Amino acid sequence: MFSLNELRRPVIAAPMAGGVSVPELVIAAADAGGLGFLAAGYKSVDDVLAQAHRVRMASGDPFGVNLFMPGAPANLDAASAYRGRLAGLAVELGVELPEPYEDDDAFDAKCAALWDAPVPVVSFTFGCPGADVIRRFRQAGTFTIATVTSVDEAAQATASGVDALVVQGPEAGGHRGTFDAHATPPTQPLDALLLAVRAATDLPLIAAGGLGTASAIAEALRTVAAVQLGTAFVDADEAGTSPVHRRALHDPRFIETALTRAFSGRVARALRNDFIDAYGPDAPPEYPALNQLTGPLRKAAAQSGDAEIVALWAGTSWRTTQTASVATILDNLL
Numbered sequence: 001m002f003s004l005n006e007l008r009r010p011v012i013a014a015p016m017a018g019g020v021s022v023p024e025l026v027i028a029a030a031d032a033g034g035l036g037f038l039a040a041g042y043k044s045v046d047d048v049l050a051q052a053h054r055v056r057m058a059s060g061d062p063f064g065v066n067l068f069m070p071g072a073p074a075n076l077d078a079a080s081a082y083r084g085r086l087a088g089l090a091v092e093l094g095v096e097l098p099e100p101y102e103d104d105d106a107f108d109a110k111c112a113a114l115w116d117a118p119v120p121v122v123s124f125t126f127g128c129p130g131a132d133v134i135r136r137f138r139q140a141g142t143f144t145i146a147t148v149t150s151v152d153e154a155a156q157a158t159a160s161g162v163d164a165l166v167v168q169g170p171e172a173g174g175h176r177g178t179f180d181a182h183a184t185p186p187t188q189p190l191d192a193l194l195l196a197v198r199a200a201t202d203l204p205l206i207a208a209g210g211l212g213t214a215s216a217i218a219e220a221l222r223t224v225a226a227v228q229l230g231t232a233f234v235d236a237d238e239a240g241t242s243p244v245h246r247r248a249l250h251d252p253r254f255i256e257t258a259l260t261r262a263f264s265g266r267v268a269r270a271l272r273n274d275f276i277d278a279y280g281p282d283a284p285p286e287y288p289a290l291n292q293l294t295g296p297l298r299k300a301a302a303q304s305g306d307a308e309i310v311a312l313w314a315g316t317s318w319r320t321t322q323t324a325s326v327a328t329i330l331d332n333l334l
């Protein structure tokens, strides 16, 4: 079975759903001595298997697949009210908003597919499955990692039998992995959270959130087995990131990141733009219903290059994001 110790470089290229983590990024991370991750979130089972197949064909190195844990059903009435708030913008952009619906991201089917065609590593975010599911992955020879944002979540994941934890601080770009979508994610900074989690579990820890410089990474690696970097790879040559997202990371018009539920209903960190300011304050915590609703708006805006309506996921260290190959980015960060 995979072990974090076998990595030539203790760096994980974070799974980034929504098109960033394409097979090329995963292969490049492995070639550079780290661990790459496919992002299964929002994808069909067939697309996940096809991407895993492409990575296997191109590289003999280990890689991971990240799964979204389903949570409690969304309140569709609250989501429908939000749909009403977005109606004017939908008319402006000439798009139709869907009616919100229940969606568990095909979690069970993705697990079953990965038991049939195992991958070296699987990680979970938005929750951690029970011991029975983790046992099945172990029987398939798969190393399992849970994303946690608090000591309680770390204890729960440890009890389920996972092999390692990604400890995600509030500095992180993209969604917080907080188990309960309705809860306010903890605000304890990554370094303090790591200390608290270290005292609560013996599992290997992987630090994630706001690590964008060589000194921050070196400091984190004094206490953890590896770091997981997302924002650092969003503008990598091999990433599948949209042009509008890439440009925004270097656009002086964006001066800060913000935590918002505006795009998906779950708390996530992105470059602060007009959409966050207009819709964030009263976005209900109904994931994934809000993600469905804003999808056509985000897509239309990305196509027309309008960065003010796109989810520009970015961590607090976004200003250090390099436009370069994965290998060069890693050379500069380690």
Ligand SMILES: Cc1cc2nc3c(=O)[nH]c(=O)nc-3n(C[C@H](O)[C@H](O)[C@H](O)COP(=O)(O)O)c2cc1C
Binding pocket: 014, 015, 016, 017, 018, 020, 039, 040, 041, 066, 124, 125, 147, 168, 171, 172, 173, 174, 175, 177, 208, 209, 210, 211, 228, 229, 230, 231, 232, 234, 313, 314, 315, 316, 317
């Ligand atoms: C564009 C983007 C997409 C992300 N998508 C996922 C995802 O699909 N699954 C996941 O577990 N984490 C996801 N994350 C969070 C990362 O796993 C990681 O926690 C975060 O990027 C670390 O903080 P940093 O961006 O400051 O390096 C995403 C992050 C970004 C920036």
